[in-house]
Amino acid sequence: MAARENTGRALVLRLSLADLWHEWILSLCLMLAVAAILAPLLLLFGLKHGTIETLRYRLIQNPVNREIRPTISRSYSRGWIKALNQRPEVELAIPNTRQLSASVLVRLKGGKQETRMEIVPTAPGDPLLLQNRAPVPGEGQCVLSQEAMRKLGAKAGDTLVVTTARRRGGVYEKGVMELKVAGAADPRATTQGRLFVLLPVLEAMESYKDGEAVPRYGWPGSLPQAYPLYDGAVVAGPQPLDNTLLLSLRINTGFYRSQAMGREELLKTSGLSFPEKAHTYFLSTLGSGAGASTGRSSPVDEKNLEAVRAKLRGAEAALLPWVAPQKAELLGPGGKALAQVELYALPGGGDLPAETRPVPAPPWPAANKGEGPRLMLMAAPEVKASGEGLRLRLKMGERELAFPVSLTTEPSPRAGVSFIPPELAGVLRLGQTRPVRYDPEHKQFLIHRRGYAAFRLYTRSIDQVAGLKEYFESQGIDVHTKAAEILQVKELDRYLSLIFWLIAAVGIAGGAASLVASLYASVERKKRDLAVLRLIGLPRGSLLRFPVYQGVVLAGGGFLAALGFFGALAQTINTLFAAHLHPGESFCRLPWQELAATLAVAALAAVLAAWRVSRIEPAEALRDE
């Protein structure tokens, strides 16, 4: 039985094909009719998916619409912006410098005319550039806005001379750098003249404006040298201080307390051992307000010490700065940890009479003015280390500070107590509150920038802008967004989609109706032949396949013709509008879902024709009506 079924199936297929072939002109006409219906439908689908989708996507995903900027500038730390970048709805947040630093003079190399332009920091992945047909500039490169291109008369590959100006000590100075034009961003990104560079370039400009030197571009200036901070001070002398003087030491000096401190306690606090003849006092920065309850001190700097020294003038007493002990790791040449050390400041009591000087005495000379602190370590006696290439490493929260250090010949006399010069201890103390790094080139500790004045952020889609805006406002940051524009774009998008689907529905309905009519008429015309097949014993079920096969062949043929037609037209459209397209975009393209939908319509039409076939009676063959 199964064999017979298969024979029947193959037979019906052959018969239906033979019939189509026999009437090939009619079949061709039908295919063309189908093609005539399908081609505009395919084109509509293609255009919807190409043009409308592309325009819609551009409108909706336009980075300009997804941008969030703070309205006020304040200091946003590196870590804060990093955390922002890790939020799932944030595509990219790029820190920005102060507005003032961003204004530069630009001219074409070899050209004369200088143009004032705003410079904008960018970073890898910046959608404002990437989605506007521009690359992200590399080191020594920049990207211009179309308007900037026009103003400068520049083209990609040209070299620009960019001048940053500053006024330092009443003198007008210029920092000049050269940047290669890597590309131009579409006017969609900005209609104004803008120069996009990587953030470090702008950071350098900001530093320069602040009077600092930027060695990378050969710009002179001062270095953001790290300065020491102290947690307290010891006052020592051969004579006791009178109470009035002692009290005055905490007036306008940054110190909160001043009191006598015994030798024992002093030894414990500072690691210094004073002779019995010395009268010792301790100045503390431990706050009386919030600071006192938390046990945190608000450190003092060199100026505070100077104020105390001024008050002590005349009295025979020395001021020895004190820094709370800091834990550090001593590293060997290969970076191997050799020992844990606790660092105490070791100030010299140089001015004091010999019999009142504390022990140990510093084995290093005092630091020269303008140079950084001496990098020396008088290690605790139990520390087993010697030779060259040693480093000290301190952990400060998330940050880390490491620098080379050399050992003194004599070790520290006290177990567990390692001494370093007081200036070094003070700089390390600064590192606890501000980012400090050791610059090997200048052999100095430099302060990192504190944070950024602003940022530019892009959400992944416009739907996330409102939520993020709320988040910022809850953090007390007023932001600027394109909320109103987004609403309009969304509304337009909704209407466009609706209109398209209405047109498509009418098109599909018309196409289906026409295909049904064609196939149905064909069955009606061949009624008698089909009845003969029924009469000579072809089962009803097998005969049903006759119009289905024909429908598939006709619709398929028509579909291929329509596809060919569509392909040619789509190619033409895409070529015509190539200038307006981004890579990967096309104005006319067909996704497979829509292809499948079109084929489903053809199949449905064939099934309806098959239903007509099922009503053909074999007796109809016997009569000539």
Added chain:
Amino acid sequence: MEQGEPGDGRVVYRLREVVKSRAKGGSAFELCVPSLDIGRGEFVAIVGASGCGKSTLLDMLGLVLSPSQCGEFSLRVAGQSHSLMELGEASLAGLRRAHLGYVLQTGGLLPFLTVGNNVHLPCRLNAQRGGQLQVKTLLERLKIGDQAHKKPQFLSGGQRQRAAIARALAHRPPVVLADEPTAAVDKFTALEIRDQFKELTASLGITLVMVTHDEALVRPVADRILTFQVEPLGEGHTRSTLREAS
């Protein structure tokens, strides 16, 4: 009326008290077959004026029309008797395919197949092997062997009817039904076709039931001739009863 015994192996069709009623345009028509047996290898001609019910009878014998009432209506083929009233459409189609052959008034050939393929079609439907040779022989015996590769539209009326006969016989059915097979051809061709048809069915042992309005054509060759007695039963009501022609 020659009557076979019930269960007689020689009887192909067996009809008892078969009635088919039809109402058409306000007039009622009733075809009665009190008793009819058609034996194997018989040439039975059904004659009568148009409207007497010969086509209705042929439709019933051709398994495409069911009687309104019946005492018995069976077909015995391949050594097996089928009670036709009890069979469904699929089984009837199976019987038609395997055991019946049809010759229609205008041939009923499929226009999209060549003559050869038209004739071969029943063999293919029955998944018979070696049908090609059989088809060739048949066409040659009907003297249209040279037309096999042509489409029916290029054949003359007579050649078409011969091709139709060849198709009806191709799969060697025990029964062939012919509906006015010579109505569309001239007198001379009709005689020729009649003789070839008779000769072929007789030599193959096939039962032939032929409907025609031309009694003179079949009288010399038919084994039996059946006709109808038409009687009016009242306003717009006609009854037609099958009987043996004298």
